[in-house]
Amino acid sequence: MIQLSNVSKIYPNGARALSDINLKIGKGEFVFLVGPSGAGKSTLIRLLYREEKPTRGQVLVNNRNLVRMREHEVPYLRRGIGVIFQDFKLLPNKTVEENTAFALEVLGMSTREVQTRSRAALELVGLGGKGKSFPHQLSGGEQQRACVARAIINSPGLLVADEPTGNLDPENAWGIMDLLYNINKRGTTVIMATHAKDIVDQMQKRVVAIEGGRLVRDEEKGAYGYEV
Amino acid sequence: MKFNSLRYILRETFHSIRRNPWLSVASVLTIMVSLVILGFSIFFMVNADNMATTFESELEIAVFTDKSVTPQQLGTLKLDIERMPQVSSVTIVSKEQALVEFGKTMKSSGNNLLDDLGGINPFPDRLTVKAADPQVVKDIAMRIQGFSGVENVVYGKDFIDKLLPFTRWLRWVGIGVIVAFAIASIVLISINIKMNIFSRRREIQIMKLVGATNGFIRWPFFIEGMFLGLVGGLLASATVGVTYDWLSGYVQNTLAFLPVVQNPMLFWQVLSGLLVSGMAIGAIGTAISLRQFLKI
Known part of the structure; x- marks a missing residue:
């Protein structure tokens, strides 16, 4: 499903974010990406939906080469990938339902279908009654769930999350993990960058650790491995 | 779409x-x-x-003829000038017309100079020439000066220059x-x-x-x-x-x-x-x- 070969990323300002990363992730896997702040986790995540391009090496997602991909093909790649952001990235001037519907309207779906599907997605993340609220009227946990709803509404094959629980209290964090766990069980590949030791330790999933831009550990049913 | x-x-x-x-x-x-x-x-x-x-369109050249010029010669002169490139119109102002115009101007200022003339017409025949382009007025005036029967050519030289x-x-x-x-x-x-x-x-x-x-x-x-x-x-x-x-x-x-x-x-x-x-x-x-x- 995902394959990174000899990937290095150096930002235009000279900062070296990733060095020679080789990583293979199969369909339906659940992978935690751990490591100290600034290790390169976010950069790696951003490579997957081509917000960034690697300086060297190849990135394959769904057998498509993202390095050689043309600009006009990028939107179609992204439609198959759900992205959950630490800062939610909800549009402040759209209601929760409009925010989730957004990902479908982009595809030119009929209003009726957009409505049915976005209501179903909100129901799934437990925001059934909040569709008409604006993001600022919701708690942090609810906003993050709205973000999840938007990411999964399109039934993507791949879900990437950059510290989705970073801004949440433990209870809300576990709510989000429940959602991701269930989505993964239905066949979606999930890749999640995180600092949440207790979550990683308890979930018993594959753990990939990055330090200073290098891949230093990759174990099945791993643990967080850093002191908090 | x-x-x-x-x-x-x-x-x-x-x-x-x-x-x-x-x-x-x-x-x-x-x-x-x-x-x-x-x-x-x-x-x-x-x-x-x-x-x-x-x-610019108000610019015109006044061509005064010799006293000896006959009406026939005046007509020929008019045709000659009209045939010049860059000339847009030529009108004849006969000495009689000139006198009448002069009389009007004088009367309006309350002057009886016309009566003092006692039937003598001091004016020559005149042609009023308009150029198609103000830039060439000077040039045309100079060339008309050389035509036979032309006594004097007047155009607003200083005015044009400014x-x-x-x-x-x-x-x-x-x-x-x-x-x-x-x-x-x-x-x-x-x-x-x-x-x-x-x-x-x-x-x-x-x-x-x-x-x-x-x-x-x-x-x-x-x-x-x-x-x-x-x-x-x-x-x-x-x-x-x-x-x-x-x-x-x-x-x-x-x-x-x-x-x-x-x-x-x-x-x-x-x-x-x-x-x-x-x-x-x-x-x-x-x-x-x-x-x-x-x-x-």
């Missing part, structure tokens, strides 16, 4: 205007003010040019004013559009990340820009139209010697030009400003 997308785009356009009413008002006002200034400078230019043309640089200057100033204000209005409007788009860059970024194509993102902004430009252009042409109509009437009534252009066709052309440029600037400005925000 799919029908659903079209509907989404239209809805999105007007949502955006409704949710950012002040930004929209600011855009409309910027476009309006810029176009009003542009519209006035166009009318200023048109009038400056018209004024220059009027002054007028031509002045009208040239007047036209350049007019063009300069238009160019300056056209550039200023494009800059102003594009800054405003850029601010508008900048305030929504997050929205664009999110659209890109959920897989919207550039075209899909561009359309609502594009239509919004066009719509706001249209409203701004409409207000501008109304303002310019009403003001110019009033102002030109006023000038004509109070300063009758100033030639004011009152050409309905030109008037509507300029106003619809403002309207269309409002729309075009809105749309093109949006498209250009969007480009840098779409690179995600």
Whole structure:
């Protein structure tokens, strides 16, 4: 499903974010990406939906080469990938339902279908009654769930999350993990960058650790491995 | 494009205007003010040019003939002059006409000089020559001087020497004013559009990340820009139209010697030009400003 070969990323300002990363992730896997702040986790995540391009090496997602991909093909790649952001990235001037519907309207779906599907997605993340609220009227946990709803509404094959629980209290964090766990069980590949030791330790999933831009550990049913 | 997308785009356009009413008002006002200034400078230019043309067309050459010239020779002379290139018209003012004209001028100033002449006509026959181009008046006058039967050629030499640089200057100033204000209005409007788009860059970024194509993102902004430009252009042409109509009437009534252009066709052309440029600037400005925000 995902394959990174000899990937290095150096930002235009000279900062070296990733060095020679080789990583293979199969369909339906659940992978935690751990490591100290600034290790390169976010950069790696951003490579997957081509917000960034690697300086060297190849990135394959769904057998498509993202390095050689043309600009006009990028939107179609992204439609198959759900992205959950630490800062939610909800549009402040759209209601929760409009925010989730957004990902479908982009595809030119009929209003009726957009409505049915976005209501179903909100129901799934437990925001059934909040569709008409604006993001600022919701708690942090609810906003993050709205973000999840938007990411999964399109039934993507791949879900990437950059510290989705970073801004949440433990209870809300576990709510989000429940959602991701269930989505993964239905066949979606999930890749999640995180600092949440207790979550990683308890979930018993594959753990990939990055330090200073290098891949230093990759174990099945791993643990967080850093002191908090 | 799919029908659903079209509907989404239209809805999105007007949502955006409704949710950012002040930004929209600011855009409309910027476009309006810029176009009003542009519209006035166009009318200023048109009038400056018209004024220059009027002054220039009043230039004429007076050709005085020898006393011995017969009416027949006078006719031949007229034909000869008419045949010269760059001459637009030649009229004969006979000595009788000259006398009558002279009498009129004198009478109006209460002078009885005409009666004192006691039936003697001191005037020669005269030809009034108009040139097609004021630049060649001097040249034509000089050549006519060499014709047989011509005693003297008079043209406003000093006047021409001063007028031509002045009208040239007047036209350049007019063009300069238009160019300056056209550039200023494009800059102003594009800054405003850029601010508008900048305030929504997050929205664009999110659209890109959920897989919207550039075209899909561009359309609502594009239509919004066009719509706001249209409203701004409409207000501008109304303002310019009403003001110019009033102002030109006023000038004509109070300063009758100033030639004011009152050409309905030109008037509507300029106003619809403002309207269309409002729309075009809105749309093109949006498209250009969007480009840098779409690179995600």
